[in-house]
Amino acid sequence: MGRIPCCEKENVKRGQWTPEEDNKLSSYIAQHGTRNWRLIPKNAGLQRCGKSCRLRWTNYLRPDLKHGQFSQAEEETIMKLHAVVGNRWSLIAAQLPGRTDNDVKNHWNTKLKKKLTGMGIDPVTHKSFSHLMAEIATTLGPPQVANLTEAALGCFKDEMLHLLTKKRIDFQLQPTTSQGNNMNPTYIMNTKPEAKEDYVEKIKLGLSKAIQQPDHMMMSNNPWEHNVGIAATSAQVNPFSGFQYGHSAFGAEEDGSPWNQSMCSTAGDQLGHLKLEDENGEESQGGKDTRNGNNIFSTDSLLWDLPSDHDLMNPIV
């Protein structure tokens, strides 16, 4: 049995909405509300699918929507929430008044993903590439490490070189001293064009050397320490270590909140670790239960069920 189409495909207009159509839809909804999307286009005199009307309304016409650029605070919120819930765009959008899931999804795919990658953070796991490499190195046997490392370095190299050469994203290679901790330095963006070529060359050199010497990877939990840092100490040249959302890259202060990097993970898997309380104080696990519970991130309703050292995202284990 085939799936029943949501509307008649014939006589249904598709593509960009005209101002006239927008007006018809807006004025109809202002008078009658949004009950029964299937009937709305018919009653409003639109040759559109109900689904298309719903999308147009929720993503564009709703009067409470923001249409401008995402603010820095909004971007930071998206990144933090994505680290926990993953591609649950509707959940993330629910925490950003005036933004839709489509807005958030588009912004993530076009801007934030690249921003994170450019900072040496894997946008899927929200861990630094060095962290992921270390996990690989500690989990697998030597032959697998060599092969995987080579493959991974190839990917990272391509991505990094693309970003460094095509985008004005750059790294200040001196770790900030505010932490007084070179084991976990914080890097900030350097937009000076003259610094770029030198860094690109250093990275190219370090990466190609690393690929040629996979054995060194096995000697450390952090392969970058042995290979990437060829032109300087690893802490100075390795742009992939010690990223912190709360610091200079986004201008906010770290607050010791549950958002710190240790609990970042692939998100879809993580909803199962969140305890959610509904209005009656009853617990429910994440997932579908959260569909109508838009305020699960409020401090009043969210209970964290995570030991601080719990490694939620080990892709190998």
Add this chain to the structure above:
DNA sequence: AAGAAGTTCAACCGCTCAGTG
């Protein structure tokens, strides 16, 4: 100036889930 390449974002598609009879 013009074509190519890259980017953005509105819109569509197909799927899942909740509600209902």
Add this chain to the structure above:
DNA sequence: GCACTGAGCGGTTGAACTTCT
């Protein structure tokens, strides 16, 4: 418990726009 329906979600597409060569 089952079938059906509507709503909502996330992934993908493609037209419009921008930047690069």
